[in-house]
Amino acid sequence: MTTLTTADLVLAGGRVVDGTGGPERVADVAVADGRIVAVDALADVSAARVVDAAGLVVCPGFVDVHTHSDLTLLSSPAAHSAVRQGVTTQVIGNCGLGTVPVPPDTDAAALRAAVGFLDRDPAVEWRWRSLLEYLETLRAAQPAVNVMTLVGHVPLRAATVGFARRAATAAERDRMCGLLADGLAAGAAGLSTGMVYPPASYADEAELVALGRVVAEHDGVFAWHVRDYADGLLDSVAQALRVGEQAGCRTQISHLVVVGRRNWGAARAALDLVGAACERGLDVGVDVYPYLAGSTSLFQLMPGWAQEGGAGALLRRLGDPAVRERIRDELVGHPVGWDEIRVSRLPADDPQVVGATVADLAAARGQSGADVVMDLLLAYDAAVDMVAGGRCEDDLREVLAHPLTVVGSDGFALDPHGPTGSGMPHPRSYGTFPRLLADYTGEGGLPLPAAVAKCTGQAARRLGLTERGVVAPGYAADLVVFDPAVLRDRATFDAPQNYPDGVRLVVVNGEVVVEDDHTGARPGAVLIHRDRQEIGEQGCRVPR
Ligand code: ZN
Ligand code: CU
Numbered sequence: 001m002t003t004l005t006t007a008d009l010v011l012a013g014g015r016v017v018d019g020t021g022g023p024e025r026v027a028d029v030a031v032a033d034g035r036i037v038a039v040d041a042l043a044d045v046s047a048a049r050v051v052d053a054a055g056l057v058v059c060p061g062f063v064d065v066h067t068h069s070d071l072t073l074l075s076s077p078a079a080h081s082a083v084r085q086g087v088t089t090q091v092i093g094n095c096g097l098g099t100v101p102v103p104p105d106t107d108a109a110a111l112r113a114a115v116g117f118l119d120r121d122p123a124v125e126w127r128w129r130s131l132l133e134y135l136e137t138l139r140a141a142q143p144a145v146n147v148m149t150l151v152g153h154v155p156l157r158a159a160t161v162g163f164a165r166r167a168a169t170a171a172e173r174d175r176m177c178g179l180l181a182d183g184l185a186a187g188a189a190g191l192s193t194g195m196v197y198p199p200a201s202y203a204d205e206a207e208l209v210a211l212g213r214v215v216a217e218h219d220g221v222f223a224w225h226v227r228d229y230a231d232g233l234l235d236s237v238a239q240a241l242r243v244g245e246q247a248g249c250r251t252q253i254s255h256l257v258v259v260g261r262r263n264w265g266a267a268r269a270a271l272d273l274v275g276a277a278c279e280r281g282l283d284v285g286v287d288v289y290p291y292l293a294g295s296t297s298l299f300q301l302m303p304g305w306a307q308e309g310g311a312g313a314l315l316r317r318l319g320d321p322a323v324r325e326r327i328r329d330e331l332v333g334h335p336v337g338w339d340e341i342r343v344s345r346l347p348a349d350d351p352q353v354v355g356a357t358v359a360d361l362a363a364a365r366g367q368s369g370a371d372v373v374m375d376l377l378l379a380y381d382a383a384v385d386m387v388a389g390g391r392c393e394d395d396l397r398e399v400l401a402h403p404l405t406v407v408g409s410d411g412f413a414l415d416p417h418g419p420t421g422s423g424m425p426h427p428r429s430y431g432t433f434p435r436l437l438a439d440y441t442g443e444g445g446l447p448l449p450a451a452v453a454k455c456t457g458q459a460a461r462r463l464g465l466t467e468r469g470v471v472a473p474g475y476a477a478d479l480v481v482f483d484p485a486v487l488r489d490r491a492t493f494d495a496p497q498n499y500p501d502g503v504r505l506v507v508v509n510g511e512v513v514v515e516d517d518h519t520g521a522r523p524g525a526v527l528i529h530r531d532r533q534e535i536g537e538q539g540c541r542v543p544r
Pocket of ligand 2 (some may be wrong): 066067068094
């Protein structure tokens with residue numbers, strides 16, 4: 001029993017699942033000045049507000065380690081799709097995609113097209129050149145969630161090598177490393193690469209190791225969208241691990257999935273590679289989202305050679321019949337069928353196209369799937385997104401169950417009624433965390449405390465966040481109260497913009513952001529990766 005005199009908020013008598021993975025216990029949680037001040041049975045506390053949490057789960061706010069909200073948070077800082085799930089921190093700058101740095105000699109328009117997947121609102125002006133300036137812009141937008149950023153490899157390479165398909169020279173590499181070091185010094189949590197996104201995809205291993213060494217010097221994390229999640233999955237995961245071990249940097253395999261029916265079952269082998277690297281001493285982790293489809297730019301279906309030079313060059317090539325023939329040939333035997341690929345967003349909403357599969361469109365137009373894709377890219381200046389399936393439940397469960405895996409949505413902070421509300425986005429932006437906790441826990445799934453840890457404390461540790469993700473005195477008051485009997489995700493592939501049921505209360509830095517509905521509060525902080533010493537021991541251990 002603790003006697004506490006005053007608090008701003010007390011969540012009374014809830015089932016506290018504290019984010020460490022330890023067993024739940026019934027306790028009161030007291031908050032003052034944005035921090036958790038007590039987790040105990042409290043007597044005689046005079047609180048500005050007491051919320052009865054009896055029968056409800058009280059846990060840390062969800063730390064979404066993998067998002068693409070770099071630009072959407074500027075348009076939709078209320079972050080409806082995130083906070084309504086209970087997300088209180090988002091990590092941006094993933095998959096190599098990012099908006100900084102943009103030094104004066106960068107082709108900014110080409111960079112903006114290359115990271116078009118982030119870009120859902122043409123009204124957002126890029127007025128920043130450095131990470132520091134971007135973070136200032138983000139702070140001024142007053143997001144509802146806390147935000148931490150990685151530096152993306154795509155802008156680094158665009159700024160130094162441009163969009164050529166070649167290895168960097170030693171001088172270019174040094175410049176890239178310098179720009180990365182600037183970003184890390186300004187507070188980025190690490191680096192991300194996307195080995196499928198030009199021009200990052202043109203990097204050789206010497207470049208990746210050099211960048212990894214800079215990450216290691218700053219005790220950051222190096223997150224990888226690996227080269228190939230389909231036929232080349234194991235080689236691609238092995239590359240990330242090899243670079244991590246050579247550079248000595250904390251390594252994260254982003255959204256580990258197995259794409260293509262012929263590859264199903266490979267999750268085990270990929271996880272074994274990760275586990276073995278961990279046992280050799282690499283600080284490595286994995287993240288995943290609980291859906292059997294992904295989402296990215298449609299131009300990702302185009303071969304790397306066709307994308308050389310950026311989006312403009314790709315579109316010019318697609319006008320050449322010989323090039324089209326070659327692409328058609330290369331797409332035969334693609335691991336994901338045309339009936340598993342849907343158009344999810346266009347610059348202008350066309351209900352005939354958005355939500356249709358490539359197979360539907362091919363049948364309606366009397367064309368091959370490859371031609372449908374190429375024509376869509378031409379018609380909409382390559383600014384087309386897709387949702388693509390080809391994954392299986394067994395692999396997903398295998399990845400999720402692994403002790404080194406945490407949860408990341410790979411989604412966006414969106415507002416269904418704002419400029420980021422167009423199209424048929426992947427439902428993960430609205431449903432990841434409730435879906436995980438409702439559908440992947442209990443019998444046949446994870447124990448609730450372990451699942452919560454993967455969404456909170458364990459996730460925070462991957463990013464070096466020491467003050468969040470745990471319900472304990474001294475931690476930031478980022479909290480979620482949900483009703484486990486009601487918790488359910490309602491966002492589907494056909495109706496993606498539905499909020500989940502059962503999330504009762506969401507608190508960010510001590511302020512209530514969701515109380516059944518969004519309260520309008522936007523108390524999020526831009527988180528700077530600092531106090532690196534405090535991060536201390538977080539080497540991974542694989543329980544056997
Ligand atoms: Zn990715
Ligand atoms: Cu991503």
